[in-house]
Amino acid sequence: MQKNILFGQFIEQDSLIHRLDPRTKLLGMVLMMVSFLALRTWVDYAAATAFVLIVMGLSHISIWMYLRTLKPVWFILVFTWTYNAILTPGTTILWSWSFISLTAEGIETGTVVVWRIGLMILLASILTLTTKPLALALGLEKLLSPLSRLHVPVEQISLMVVIAIRFIPTIMEELERIMLAQKARGYDITALKLPKRLLAYIPIVVPLFMTTIQRAEQLSLAIDARAYGNGKGRSSYRVLRLTTTDFRAGGCTIGFIFVLLLLSGG
Template sequence: MAKTVLIGQYVETNSVFHRLDPRTKIISMIMIMLSFLTLESFISYVVATLFVVSILLLSKISFHIFVRGLKPILFILIFTFIYNVVSTKGTVIWSWSFIEVTVEGLYNGIRIVWRIMLLILLASILTLTTKPLSLAHGLEKLLAPLSKLHVPVEQFSLMIVIAIRFIPTIVQELDRILLAQKARGYDITVLKLPKRILAYVPILIPLLFTITQRAEQLTYAIDARAYGNGKGRTTFRPLKFQQIDYKVGGILILITVSLLLLNMRGI
């Protein structure tokens, strides 16, 4: 299960996105995601999909990793689709009892699920192509102006990156607990869906206990390295914008503006 988690993992390849400054990737991804939230027409969705597929190809990361990473959210996607189908009023094409399926509901369900998948793939590109420490350093540099308002930027950046990095760690711990139960003759995967959901409830206590232990060990490790509040710390490789950052950033801004213009004109 841990291998199916996209967010929080890093895959080493020699791609354009791996060579980019983390600040370029963070700013670009935020801009593109905001433009994706305004998608309405079919053409704009097709353009956005082609753009995301192009980014996946340029990252030189196997498509199998992305497809495998979407499996954990399959239930959420199905639930979102069904909820929109039965809750949206409009032209009824099928009904049973109080349940009605409408044309508008199908359209909204497909549109929202499509958008969620694009956003998740974009977010995964950021973490799959950026090392956690580089991501923390880039986020810290972007939020540096807030330090004048006495905002603990260094601690906030470190907290965000640790939270992202802990996602696959939590899943690994869950896998370990499930394997321990399977070794004792109790396999949750063979249970039916309602019983399987209830079977996960007793696992929460040992999982929370293990996560707490991990967090405590991480705290001791940070203290042992005299991290403190993080202010005034230097880095071995200072961040510096390169020519490739300006080129790729300009292209991404151009695509973002194009998507916004398509939505504004209703194309």
């Protein structure tokens, strides 16, 4: 399952994106995601897609790897498109049945919404696939460090966020193990029809929930055994330093966002 669930995993490569400071990638990702909310026309979406594809190419990771990160959320994307396509009111009705109607405006709305979500997922995948979890935690901690003056536990928040991202593949692997165990007992969920399949996932939630709690407890004990504490004042083997490449990458990102806002009329 870990080969199928790539989100949250790090892939070692010697690329420009891998060498960037995690703070640069974090800020760039957040700014780009915010700018995606201002997308309005097809030209805006095409420009944003081109930017994401360029960054994906600079990471030296196969584009099929990135597309596989969309596989776990395909159902959400399809549901989102269908929901918007059917329930968005419009004047051009393409198909109707009872109170349900498919309109051209609904199809356009569903397409742009799914397009925007897909771009955001790909951006997040670029961050996780090109950044080591510990470096990501350190970068997030440095970015949030000003909040420590307000007594915000930034060290614990950073560790919590990175652990949550990192354990997504682990939880999905545990889900596959449970499904394989049921399949070995003659109960194949994948062979069921969609309505029954959704109900069949309910008994899986209980053992998955229990194993997740056990893993969380073991991780908590491991952190306590290493005297992590609240994380304040801890030193790091790797010291983050912004280089000329980081400033250039940040400048290019801000410049593209500015152009994108001009295109969208913002």
